[in-house]
Amino acid sequence: MRRYSRITGTGSYLPPRRLSNEDLAAELAQRGIETSDEWIVGRTGIHARHFAAPDVASSDLALEASKKAIEAAGCTPQDIDLIIVATSTPDMIFPSTACILQDKLGAHGCPAFDVQAVCSGFVYALTVADAMIKTGAASRALVVGAEVFSRILDFSDRTTCVLFGDGAGAVVLQASEQPGILAADLHADGKHVGILCVPGNVSGGNVLGDPLLKMDGQAVFKLAVGVLEKAARATLDKAGLTDADIDWLIPHQANIRIMQSTAKKLKLPMEKVIVTVGEHGNTSAASIPLALDHGVRSGQIQPGQTLLLEGVGGGFTWGAVLLKL
């Protein structure tokens, strides 16, 4: 009997503080930075984002999302035998946010580690968990994307600070005789490190470089549109399926124009695309599991449907996971 992995529960969490574009524009105006709802909506499709309170860390958001996913899967934290957290905004340099989450869940002993692939982090983490389940190294994995991107935003740079938000999404991925995850396709190209990065570090107790997000928006846009189509096609090919088999596209929620362009290339109407960027902004590794959970809980996504998850982000990294729910 072949061993597969399938998602048995989803969960997500947004911190309560919601900032509309008008709220953010008013805050930025106090710093002498000019922006508008019209500009942000027109260029990105973003209407609002959520920011975590200063004492709330990625592991806190991850905990809330994880509790919901575990409840939806009908299991307990003690049943989880692998924890992977995708994040670029960890609580600490070390230990991993996954270990901190494990402690907060009260689930001790199972392997727990972080995956760092920025906005592709969740598809990377899901692919790793799937592989570990298929080899028998794990049976019930908790896979989380959690971010507090508000901590690394440069609020004097209007070209980036209006784009991102905080949040977390989680899934329970379980060993199964039925597929589940059908195929995955991951890539990276480190020659594009400089177009989207936080070029800082700590050394000897000092911050070295600049610990705030830098982005060449147009370069990112062009690269993203090209690689997302390629990853989608490669994943479909591996599974022996075509565009027509996709019930839902769940792309990384960075910009509505990137999503529209990907959907068009895959000949999918926007009615088959889960879109949460308007209310969430870009929550990096959290964006795909947040969108997935939104689709499931709103009743749009139904059991048995075929989903294509796609991520793209700093590194440059990109990838896709095709699955049957």
Ligand SMILES: CC(C)(COP(=O)(O)OP(=O)(O)OC[C@H]1O[C@@H](n2cnc3c(N)ncnc32)[C@H](O)[C@@H]1OP(=O)(O)O)[C@@H](O)C(=O)NCCC(=O)NCCS
């Ligand atoms: C960031 C992005 C929205 C910018 O849109 P753009 O059309 O490329 O805009 P530009 O950077 O060329 O700027 C156009 C003008 O708007 C201005 N502008 C930039 N940010 C602004 C803001 N928040 N409010 C008002 N005006 C702004 C610029 O100063 C520029 O003005 P100028 O023409 O007078 O110089 C777009 O490049 C993008 O979405 N890139 C992909 C980003 C992304 O998805 N990143 C995450 C990937 S994981």
